[in-house]
Amino acid sequence: MRVFWFLIGCILFSVSVQAQQKKESVPKPLFKMGGTSVGTDEFVYTYRKNHQNNPQDFTEEKINEYLHLFINFKLKVEEAHTRGLDTTTKFNSEFKTYREELKKPYRAEEDALEKLVQQTYKRLAEEVRAAHILVSVNADALPADTLAAFQKAQDIRTRIVAGESFEKLAGEFSQDPSAKLNGGDLGYFTALQMVGPFEEAAFSTPVGAISPVVRTRFGYHIVKVKDRRPSRGEVEVSHILLRAGGDEGALRSKAFSVHDQLRGGRSWDEVCKEFSDDKNTSEQGGKLRPFGVGALASVPEFEAMAFSLQPGEISDPFQSSLGWHIIRLERKIPLPAQKEMEASLRRRLGRDERVQQSQQAQKNARRNKYQFVEQRQILEKVLTRVDSSLTKANWLFTPDASLASQQLFSVLNTPYSVSQFITFVKKNQTVSRLEPRAYAQQLYDEWVEESIEAAEEEKLKQENPDFKNLLTEYREGILLFEIMEKEVWNKASEDSVGQRKFYEANKTRYQAGDRVEARYFATNDKKLIAETLAKVNMGDTLTQADLRKFKSAQNFRLYEKKDSKILDQITWVTGLHETSVDGLHYLVEIKRLVPPGVKEFAEARAQVIADYQDELEKQWVANLRQKYPVKINKKSRKFVVTELTKK
Numbered sequence: 001m002r003v004f005w006f007l008i009g010c011i012l013f014s015v016s017v018q019a020q021q022k023k024e025s026v027p028k029p030l031f032k033m034g035g036t037s038v039g040t041d042e043f044v045y046t047y048r049k050n051h052q053n054n055p056q057d058f059t060e061e062k063i064n065e066y067l068h069l070f071i072n073f074k075l076k077v078e079e080a081h082t083r084g085l086d087t088t089t090k091f092n093s094e095f096k097t098y099r100e101e102l103k104k105p106y107r108a109e110e111d112a113l114e115k116l117v118q119q120t121y122k123r124l125a126e127e128v129r130a131a132h133i134l135v136s137v138n139a140d141a142l143p144a145d146t147l148a149a150f151q152k153a154q155d156i157r158t159r160i161v162a163g164e165s166f167e168k169l170a171g172e173f174s175q176d177p178s179a180k181l182n183g184g185d186l187g188y189f190t191a192l193q194m195v196g197p198f199e200e201a202a203f204s205t206p207v208g209a210i211s212p213v214v215r216t217r218f219g220y221h222i223v224k225v226k227d228r229r230p231s232r233g234e235v236e237v238s239h240i241l242l243r244a245g246g247d248e249g250a251l252r253s254k255a256f257s258v259h260d261q262l263r264g265g266r267s268w269d270e271v272c273k274e275f276s277d278d279k280n281t282s283e284q285g286g287k288l289r290p291f292g293v294g295a296l297a298s299v300p301e302f303e304a305m306a307f308s309l310q311p312g313e314i315s316d317p318f319q320s321s322l323g324w325h326i327i328r329l330e331r332k333i334p335l336p337a338q339k340e341m342e343a344s345l346r347r348r349l350g351r352d353e354r355v356q357q358s359q360q361a362q363k364n365a366r367r368n369k370y371q372f373v374e375q376r377q378i379l380e381k382v383l384t385r386v387d388s389s390l391t392k393a394n395w396l397f398t399p400d401a402s403l404a405s406q407q408l409f410s411v412l413n414t415p416y417s418v419s420q421f422i423t424f425v426k427k428n429q430t431v432s433r434l435e436p437r438a439y440a441q442q443l444y445d446e447w448v449e450e451s452i453e454a455a456e457e458e459k460l461k462q463e464n465p466d467f468k469n470l471l472t473e474y475r476e477g478i479l480l481f482e483i484m485e486k487e488v489w490n491k492a493s494e495d496s497v498g499q500r501k502f503y504e505a506n507k508t509r510y511q512a513g514d515r516v517e518a519r520y521f522a523t524n525d526k527k528l529i530a531e532t533l534a535k536v537n538m539g540d541t542l543t544q545a546d547l548r549k550f551k552s553a554q555n556f557r558l559y560e561k562k563d564s565k566i567l568d569q570i571t572w573v574t575g576l577h578e579t580s581v582d583g584l585h586y587l588v589e590i591k592r593l594v595p596p597g598v599k600e601f602a603e604a605r606a607q608v609i610a611d612y613q614d615e616l617e618k619q620w621v622a623n624l625r626q627k628y629p630v631k632i633n634k635k636s637r638k639f640v641v642t643e644l645t646k647k
Contacts, residue, residue, distance in 0.1 A: 030636045031071060034628035036078055040636050043070060044643055045469050060641050067637070073480065075624040079487075080479035091478060098474045099457070106460050106467055113355050117345045121338045123191035123203050127293050129227040130202045131166060131184035133174040136219040153213045153220035160210055166224050175219070184224075189294030190231060196354045198223070232293060234333040235306045238268065238286040243277040244323035255317035255324035262314055268328060277323070290333055302327070363449070370455050372448070374409040379444065382408075382418055386440040390425070391432045397422060409448065411455045421447060487620050492613040502612045503601050509611065510604040515558045515594040516572050521550035521587045529578050529585050536576055551584075556591055558603050 029037035047066060051057040057066075085091055133156055137149035156173055160166050167183030174184050191199060201211040201223045211223035242255050258275050262268065269285040276282040296303045301320040309315060309329035317326050349355055381403060389395045404419040424447045425440070432439045461468040492499070503510070523529065528549055536542065547553060559567045566586050569579040577588040601608070 028636045029633055031630055031632040033630045040640050058645055063641055063644055071630055072621050075628055076483050077476045077479050078628055080483040085479055085482045094478055102470050116349050116355055120191045120345055125231050127188045127190050127229050127231055128202050129188045130186055131224045133170045133184055133222040134176045134219055136175040139217045149220055157222045193294045196352055231335050233335050234290040234292045236290040236330040237288055237306050238328045240272050240276040240286055240326040241278040242324040251324055259317050259326055370411050370452050372411055375407055378406045378408050383437055383440055386436045388436050390436050391439055393429045393431050411451050488613050488617045492609055492616055499608055499612055503608045507598050510599040512599045513560055513596050515560050517556055517558050517591045519556045519589050520554050520566055522552045522584045523550045526585045529587050532587055
């Protein structure tokens with residue numbers, strides 16, 4: 001077990017260390033195990049990397065010690081290969097994730113999603129007030145209709161730039177129904193509240209300026225930026241709603257009557273439960289989820305009032321389209337740090353159209369870079385053979401010899417055939433709701449990307465020795481974890497009979513000093529301790545009802561000295577004791593004193609399992625050395641020692 005964590009620590013060393021080796025590696029094998037060879041260059045690289053902060057380790061003795069551990073590590077990985085653990089879905093999925101991360105520093109193009117996350121967070125720090133004019137056109141409109149809509153929008157913009165009133169033209173031409181009332185004014189908003197192209201126009205246009213005509217899925221927009229201010233973050237409020245309907249005068253009077261009750265000292269929760277028409281929140285004190293500027297655009301009065309209050313302040317009654325409201329500000333929530341938001345931003349932005357467009361552009365660029373050449377007519381021959389069995393995950397198509405050998409595409413002049421594609425499909429097909437041909441096209445696109453990634457990876461390995469070594473380390477690290485879990489950890493933790501047998505054979509390892517069997521109870525109320533002790537001193541026994549009064553409890557267990565700060569505060573005598581640690585008060589009950597001696601199995605079990613794991617690992621490694629005989633090249637070992645110990 002300790003060897004494993006030592007090696008894992010080596011393998012998961014920071015990827016940021018990217019210094020390339022300038023020296024030519026020696027192509028001689030350092031050792032062979034079974035039919036597998038391990039080169040001197042790999043060992044030298046690994047040793048230097050994992051000992052670079054420990055110059056005292058560059059001695060022949062330390063190098064030989066590490067070589068022994070390194071061989072054991074390689075034997076375990078070899079066994080993992082033999083068992084096919086590198087072919088499982090779990091392995092491929094996990095390794096793919098690591099592999100993509102490792103590639104990033106070597107790729108010239110910037111990750112589209114990462115770039116958008118950075119940009120979005122920067123925009124979340126601002127609030128923009130903008131107005132727009134919308135000329136509607138469907139996303140799938142005919143070219144002639146699209147052109148006509150664009151020309152109309154362009155003509156309107158020209159008139160605005162020439163000096164005509166934006167608000168007047170918005171009321172006249174905008175197909176946003178609200179424009180006739182507000183001149184196209186959308187109020188304040190921040191990032192992620194508008195569709196991507198509209199957000200881009202609003203945040204990139206200076207205050208007072210008019211954007212170029214911008215296309216979204218709703219049509220063409222002309223955007224006028226009216227103001228810009230720092231973000232006010234979010235607010236959390238509780239509310240009482242008197243829903244609109246019936247006699248408006250009576251509803252207003254009721255709102256002010258409710259407000260008077262609050263001013264008179266009635267509890268907010270009580271009043272909310274009795275009067276609020278929002279039955280989803282009235283039982284919970286009317287509390288709403290936090291929201292930011294623009295999130296309640298349909299009820300601007302509510303948003304404006306919420307942001308005008310101070311924490312704990314209750315608003316006067318006010319009216320919106322929903323009815324009459326009274327709100328209490330619970331707290332103001334500033335914009336969190338970027339690091340705290342990155343995970344949620346990635347989830348929210350993952351399907352953003354801007355990301356998808358950028359990623360597609362990157363895919364196209366990579367296809368060009370790796371000389372992707374497609375034979376579309378051959379692909380069509382395959383697609384015509386697809387039927388509904390594919391979407392049921394049981395497509396069994398076998399092409400004739402002439403079609404099977406046909407080239408579908410090439411990457412860096414390497415051909416990929418129809419038969420290879422069919423093999424890929426049969427291996428990866430799953431039940432799908434897509435139309436059969438569309439699903440086949442999807443699988444084909446996945447195969448193309450995998451093939452290009454493989455070519456990219458091979459090129460990176462040739463051009464960057466560090467990348468090749470890191471890839472090997474992560475790959476073997478995953479395999480090591482999998483094989484250790486199967487052969488050592490699970491066996492040791494699940495084999496209760498083996499644990500007991502190991503304990504009985506090695507009892508002398510598990511010695512303990514003076515111990516007590518004790519339990520304790522914690523509370524903030526020192527008076528409760530005194531009351532409980534008084535009850536016991538009067539001859540009463542502690543009941544479960546007595547114990548439930550305490551904040552927390554620890555059941556009876558054995559303690560040695562220094563196992564517990566609480567137990568260390570008292571004299572070890574059977575009976576009840578009181579003490580205080582770190583601001584909490586404790587009632588301690590010592591049941592019995594246990595003299596020094598061998599720990600009981602239950603007491604030593606955690607240590608027994610760890611030792612049992614070590615024993616199983618030793619036995620397993622010994623078997624592996626028999627299964628895969630290790631032969632060390634003496635000249636190569638001498639070279640390694642010389643290379644690593646020279647100044």
